Amino acid sequence: MFKTRFTEMLGVEYPIQCGTMMWLSKPEFVAAVANAGVMNCIAAAIYPTGEELLEAIEQTRALTDKPFGVNVSLFPALMPRPPEEMIQTVIDSGVKILETAGRSPQPYRETISGAGMVHIHKCARIRDAVKADGLGVDIVSIVGTECGGHPSMEGVTSLILVPSAAARIKAPLIAGGGFGNGRTLVAALAMGAEAVNMGSRFMVTQECPYDQAAKDKIVETPETGTVLIMKSLGSPSRALRTRWTEKILEMEGQGATLEELVPFITGKAGLAGWQTGNVDEGVFPAGQVIGQIDDVPTVAELVQRIVAEAEETKTRLDGLA
Numbered sequence: 580m581f582k583t584r585f586t587e588m589l590g591v592e593y594p595i596q597c598g599t600m601m602w603l604s605k606p607e608f609v610a611a612v613a614n615a616g617v618m619n620c621i622a623a624a625i626y627p628t629g630e631e632l633l634e635a636i637e638q639t640r641a642l643t644d645k646p647f648g649v650n651v652s653l654f655p656a657l658m659p660r661p662p663e664e665m666i667q668t669v670i671d672s673g674v675k676i677l678e679t680a681g682r683s684p685q686p687y688r689e690t691i692s693g694a695g696m697v698h699i700h701k702c703a704r705i706r707d708a709v710k711a712d713g714l715g716v717d718i719v720s721i722v723g724t725e726c727g728g729h730p731s732m733e734g735v736t737s738l739i740l741v742p743s744a745a746a747r748i749k750a751p752l753i754a755g756g757g758f759g760n761g762r763t764l765v766a767a768l769a770m771g772a773e774a775v776n777m778g779s780r781f782m783v784t785q786e787c788p789y790d791q792a793a794k795d796k797i798v799e800t801p802e803t804g805t806v807l808i809m810k811s812l813g814s815p816s817r818a819l820r821t822r823w824t825e826k827i828l829e830m831e832g833q834g835a836t837l838e839e840l841v842p843f844i845t846g847k848a849g850l851a852g853w854q855t856g857n858v859d860e861g862v863f864p865a866g867q868v869i870g871q872i873d874d875v876p877t878v879a880e881l882v883q884r885i886v887a888e889a890e891e892t893k894t895r896l897d898g899l900a
């Protein structure tokens with residue numbers, strides 16, 4: 580398979596990261612992904628206290644001896660505790676891979692590098708990738724507007740962001756937003772990335788703790804079935820197009836304030852829907868790549884399929900040369 584600085588630095592088998600997912604990136608799923616040779620992080624935001632996060636880390640360790648990390652969002656509204664406390668808990672746990680996202684990692688860089696961690700920072704604009712690189716972040720991750728979760732306000736696709744960022748930074752780059760199979764993994768490597776970040780694709784696997792009805796809904800939804808909500812708040816989020824998100828868009832169109840929108844966009848409002856599969860109760864983040872998702876494989880089946888397809892693609896391209 581493909582060896583890159585990403586696989587070497589993190590000690591993982593494949594140049595693939597499963598995107599961190601709120602409510603879903605919990606021990607059993609994280610361990611299943613790690614055991615399949617793919618990089619993955621626990622979402623610290625799921626755990627309101629340091630004790631709970633440490634317990635999740637220990638549970639994951641009991642299920643895998645492969646590398647895994649912890650994702651800390653630097654976006655204050657998403658975090659149950661201040662980022663510096665979360666980061667300190669991760670350092671105390673001995674986990675050596677930390678992914679940050681959502682804001683500049685500058686205030687935390689010294690602490691993270693002082694702890695000898697591999698620091699991945701995820702961003703959504705080229706200027707933020709260049710800044711993270713300049714701050715000495717070990718691996719920079721960038722997501723295009725296709726992605727599930729939070730793209731930038733600027734609406735730029737991965738096809739543009741990835742080669743542009745790769746040309747401008749020294750650190751290895753992870754390409755995210757719209758990647759879900761072996762062909763696009765090879766395309767990302769061709770564009771200068773050293774790994775892909777696949778969130779939506781791994782969400783629709785048997786081990787992902789996502790309701791079966793929601794997985795089935797995604798399988799039948801085409802690439803046009805997502806919308807960007809919360810643009811009016813300056814913090815866009817790509818999610819499944821449902822009655823719930825249509826209502827949010829309608830409210831935004833009518834100039835709703837943050838206070839008015841909060842009951843509809845807060846993670847807590849969505850939790851019930853995530854547990855029951857009723858996608859009309861809450862926001863279900865999902866990327867445009869859902870149009871290419873046709874089944875619900877195990878994590879191991881998915882990874883082997885991606886790898887086999889990437890190898891076939893490379894052979895086909897070699898044949899064209």
Ligand SMILES: Cc1cc2nc3c(=O)[nH]c(=O)nc-3n(C[C@H](O)[C@H](O)[C@H](O)COP(=O)(O)O)c2cc1C
Pocket residue numbers: 597598599600601602622624650652680701722725726727728729755756757758776777778779780782863864865866867868
């Ligand atoms: C259901 C879901 C939840 C997500 N939650 C988070 C999160 O808590 N923190 C984060 O940094 N990114 C989050 N993301 C973004 C992913 O980590 C990843 O960057 C994105 O899914 C990549 O794009 P793709 O969906 O096209 O594969 C989420 C994505 C999805 C689909």
